[in-house]
Amino acid sequence: MFKKIVSVLAFTACFAVNAAQEVNVYSYRQPFLVEPLFKTFTDKTGIKVNVVFAKKGMAERLKREGKHSPADILLTTDISRLIELQDNGLLQAVNSKNLEEAVPAQYRSADDTWFALTTxxxxxxxxxxxxxxxxxxxxxxxxxxxxxxxxxxxxxxxxxxxxxxxxxxxxxxxxxxxxxxxxxxxxxxxxxxxxxxxxxxxxxxxxxxxxxxxxxxxxxxxxxxxxxxxxxxxxxxxxxxxxxHVNISGMAMAKYAPNEDNAKALMEFLVSVPAQQLYAETNMEYPVRKGVNASKLVASWGEFxxxxxxxxxxxxxxxxxxxxxxxxxxxx
Amino acid sequence: MISGNRSKVWQIVSWATASILVLPIFIMLVSGFSATTELFSHLWDTVLPTYVLNTLYLAIVVGILSIFFGVISAALITQTNIKAKNILRWLLMLPLAMPAYLVAYLYTDLFDYAGPVQRNLREFFGWESPADYWFFDIRTLFGAGVVISLVLFPYIYMLARTAFEQQDQNLHRASRLLGLTTFQTFYKVCLPLARPAIAIAVSLVLMETLADFATVQYFAVNTLTTAVYDTWLGYGDLSTANALASLLTLMVFFVILFEQKARLKQRHQSNRPTRGNHIIVLSISQQFFASLFCWALAVFGFLLPMFLLVLMALEYATIEQLDVLISTGFNSIELAIYTATIATLIAIVLVLYKRLHQDKYKAVPLNVSGFGYAIPGTVLAMAMLATFGPLDGFINEMAVKLSIEEPGLILSGTIFAIVFALVVRFSAIANGTISGGVEQISQSIDLAPPSLGVKQLKSLFTVHIPLLKSSIFIAWLLVFVEAMKELPAVLLLRPFNFDTLSTQIYQLISDERLEQGAIGAILIVAFGLIPIIWLNKSEDKV
Structure with missing residues (x-):
């Protein structure tokens, strides 16, 4: 029994060290929504996306894991969670022209720690x-x-x-x-x-x-x-x-992200035109990127x-x- | 009695194990001391009194109903000639395989005003609005109590049934000879004899009820666990959340106290549990009501929800879903096997420590190791992170000092943390079940082997453990089934890309698409059924 646990631990530990091209996501969003996006990303870049999905206590988990946390990116469905992460000092700023251009200033933090994906x-x-x-x-x-x-x-x-x-x-x-x-x-x-x-x-x-x-x-x-x-x-x-009243779903990079470059690549991908279109079509949300239209159905509800x-x-x-x-x- | 060095080792092992199990809870309690009084008094002034009352009311409803369901069904199955007894015998255990949150979701959907039952009634009778007719409101405390009782009563049924079956039939005969009617015999002899087992089962049911969050949420009922989640996730105040969780732990403490009181004066043991015994013959009308009672429990606790799931699965399931579900199913089974095995081993050590040792505090390790059962899974998961997070940090620092590669989060970030959490949570079940078994063993048996010159430890394996075989087996089974169903702790503690059946279903339910998870839900139930059927078979062989 004990041996088995140890071997499982050893296995997980090796796994974490060896895999090179990957990015780890803690997600408040349901996997079926983001999985098609991740799949496209992996096909394009060869970077594997690992996901844990949970709603309750994700921020707490990140906090407790501290600097050894494997998390690179956090996806949330609500502004409050992003601010909570920011307030707890769990995020890092991401300097990216792509992100700045894609996301209107109203829908990202002034210090570049979080970015909206949809409204x-x-x-x-x-x-x-x-x-x-x-x-x-x-x-x-x-x-x-x-x-x-x-x-x-x-x-x-x-x-x-x-x-x-x-x-x-x-x-x-x-x-x-x-x-x-x-x-x-x-x-x-x-x-x-x-x-x-x-x-x-x-x-x-x-x-x-x-x-x-x-x-x-x-x-x-x-x-x-x-x-x-x-x-x-x-x-x-x-x-x-x-x-x-408008709320957002959004993303942020974890302070101790072990795969910073891959994380940045994923973030930039999520605001790219094809990814934003997928958001619009699969979940009927309003894409945050200017120039990407809401789905036909959503657009039919009228301007507001x-x-x-x-x-x-x-x-x-x-x-x-x-x-x-x-x-x-x-x-x- | 056990004495000497071995006894010392046993004592140390028992206390150490209990301490490890209780450590995360202790850490949680300590953090509760730094709770902000400001938030606490705000809650106290607004919603907390209602939450506390709701919690108590729910515990009372579930307590009474599940005793009613469990004891009567067990009595009917063991003491009477009820029809289709062999089917009902195991059918009544099956609700145990149904996760309460799933049944809650299905039933609120079904019996809600907008649900199919009331909709069809309205169409049929031409009613227009809620004012036109009366229908029970499922989303009430009482509704929640009924549904929780329907899935938890099998604990009481199983333990009571075993107790009834293992009773010394000579006592029954004696009471009949003394002129008591069959009913009086049941009431005055059988029931008191089964009281310790029933008390254990009721305490398990109550603890499970206190810790529940998901089920009451579907019923729009707010309890203390709601307050725990509100303060932690809403107000972001973990300390106050811990303080409230400590209140829950306190309630469990009283439950345990009650359970011990309930069987303190009870010491009925027999060396001759005889089977094949006196059976009450029911009249036709009695037969009808007895059958109605048992079948209603089986239908509402298991058959109806199962039927609904099968309907959904037929409509929405695809082969691809099944493919994913089988691999996640193995994850669930793996976790459940580890948890059940560890919890059972711990329970055997602690229960026998209490039974065979002399020291004054011999019951303490057993009692404290059961505290985890009433802690909501998410809070327990938090406690795990608070305990193992720093430990992981320490391990990594040591690794740096010794210039070894840093192992990362080997404790808090792997299935170790999940199994640990599940063992803490479900130890009470294994402890309770095996304690119940031990109490059935006559104390004279403890003394027999030494007097015959058999080595003490050896006597354990040749005498006690074989006598406890069926209790150990039930304990393992109950923990296995619970671990299969557990959701919140697994959800929060799992490593990347690690899904179990329950997390899979949760993801679909949380997007209001249970239909597509129906087949997964059926799998959870099915995996839970395997050991129940296995248990039933092996019991018949005994």
């Missing part, structure tokens, strides 16, 4: 039976929507980021009042995922819900879920004022104005957002 909108879905309506996020707290709103847990990173953007706009007290208003309008306790809310609208349990943009595209391309998506409009909120609020501000208000959610007992 996604926090939309409001509304039942088609209601007709077209122009929404503001603020409307969800209005009495006319009593018993008609559905959402997933308020503590989900996508909702927390939205609440943070509300704090930037309305301050703490205003946001708390908004949260309490939304809570009293809920048709049911926050539960399930973004698609589940659309399903609930389809079943007339509620009339409006919060949901990320790409889920709409994903539902439309799923045979069973198409019915749900067909029963709602996707609305871009706050178009007559500050614009719709995005909230110009810097992503750092959203991340800064995250803890306050969580506290307000606790205070409003939003999930209880």
């Amino acid at each position: 996604r909108v926090r939309n409001i879905y509304s039942a088609k039976r209601l007709g077209k309506i122009d929404f503001n996020y603020e409307d969800l707290a209005k009495p006319e929507w009593k018993g008609r709103v559905c959402t997933r847990s308020g503590k989900h990173p996508y909702n927390v980021a939205l609440v943070a953007s509300m704090i930037a706009e309305h301050g703490e007290a205003g946001t708390l009042a908004w949260l309490e208003g939304v809570k009293s309008n809920l048709a049911r306790k926050p539960q399930g995922n973004d698609r589940g809310q659309v399903q609930a609208i389809n079943q007339k349990l509620c009339d409006v819900s919060l949901g990320n943009s790409y889920y709409f595209g994903n539902m439309l391309s799923d045979e069973k879920q198409k019915v749900w998506a067909d029963s709602v409009y996707i609305n871009f909120p706050n178009q007559s004022n500050r614009g719709a 104005t995005a909230d110009k609020l810097p992503l750092e501000v959203i991340a800064k208000h995250r803890k306050t957002a969580l506290k307000l959610l606790d205070k409003a007992k939003f999930d209880l």
Whole structure:
């Protein structure tokens, strides 16, 4: 038994030392999304991509591993995680003309430690039976929507980021009042995922819900879920004022990355035109690179104005957002 | 009794093993002391009281329901002439192979307002809105309690069944001769005799419930584990998270205390466990309700979820998926075998240490080594990193000093950390099961071999271990199945490109595409079934 463990350890250790052309990725993103991208990268460069996928505790793992960490690149699905990594000093700056040119300044950190790959909108879905309506996020707290709103847990990173953007706009007290208003309008306790809310609208349990943009595209391309998506409009909120809340998926290089050059190559590849097109087509997200178009389907939802609020501000208000959610007992 | 040098060695080994198992938890507790009072008082003022109450309520619901399910089914199978007994006997064990998070996902989907059951009811009856009819709300504490009980009751069923079967039938006969009815005999003789085994099983079920996160999350129920995750991942405050996790550990401490109290006064042992015995003959209506009860458990705990998975697999599965899943399946089995074997060996050493030694604190190693069971997997994984990360750093520094090539993260970055975490987490199961077995052995047997001049250690292998064979086997099996299913620790600690069935399925569930993972889920269950069937066969041979 012990021998076997030792031999496994020895094997893993050798493996780590010997393999030369590789790059190691810690990913919050699901493998099936990034794997086609990695495969193209490996075919092109011969650099092997190793991946660990996890959501909970990735930053902590990196922190505990310290300077012996094998991680080169981190992929996240939310701005807050990137800022958390940055705040903990777990990232290093990447100086690359390619990255700077590809990623607009709004979607990368000033110190070049993190870069967005795609953007996604926090939309409001509304039942088609209601007709077209122009929404503001603020409307969800209005009495006319009593018993008609559905959402997933308020503590989900996508909702927390939205609440943070509300704090930037309305301050703490205003946001708390908004949260309490939304809570009293809920048709049911926050539960399930973004698609589940659309399903609930389809079943007339509620009339409006919060949901990320790409889920709409994903539902439309799923045979069973198409019915749900067909029963709602996707609305871009706050178009007559500050614009719709936008979050990002992004990447960063680990401070102690053992394969810096390969990591840089992978990062540059991920913002290249073909990679950005893949992002747009496979997951219906908005590519961050100017000049690369969203997929036909996504483009058909129309142009929209995005909230110009810097992503750092959203991340800064995250803890306050969580506290307000606790205070409003939003999930209880 | 064991004495002399060997005894000393045994004592040292026992204490050392327990210390190693408890070290990561200790490190977690210590870190909890530096918790920020500010965040803690914020939580206390807002959501924490509800979380604590929810946790207690959930534990109570699961405790009562799983005892109800487990003890009654075990009694019906062992004491009555219930129909299709040979099928039910093993069918009732199968829910154990079902990961709770999977059943939770399937059932919330199925019974939800927008789910197929209610949708079809609405279409059929022409109902329009929730106001038109009543249907139970699955996403409640009670709903979560029912589902958790449905997959955990087999612990109680298995241990209670073994206890019922190994009881001395002469006691039954005596009680009948003294004029007690069959029911009275069961209530006054069989049940008290089985109480130690049932207490162990209940404590396992409760610990598993306290540590659960994934299942309650699908039910939109917030418990203490929710608070642990919120503080750590949301507020980024690991110390406060550890402090809250310590609260959970405290609850486990009470569970263990309760379990010990429950069997303190119980010392019924028999050298003559006889089989082939007095069976209660059920009337037709009794037969009907008994069958309904057992089959309902089998259907809702196993057959229905399995059926749903098979439906999904038929619709979505492809050959390529199967190909990937088989290799990940071997990873799962590898981890599960290491974990089960190590945990069982440790349990044998610690249990026999407690039984055969005289010193005052002989029970301590056994008890403390079970603490890990109530720690949520992710928190435990964190504790592993906190323990082995620095150790790895030290090893690498030594390597530099000795000018050897740096080995990298050989402890925290390999499957060593995963197996260690799983052993810490599931030791309680092996300990509990084997303890239960040991208590069935009469104390006079401890004294017999020495009095016959047989060497003490040898007597262990010739007497105790053979008598414990079936308990050891059940312990190994239970840990194996649990290790197959475990998700959060494996997810966080695994090395690059290392997937198990559970991580694979999780990835699909997290993208709301369980359909494509259905075949993987079936494989987890199937791998879990192999040892259960094997166990069932070997038991029949005994």
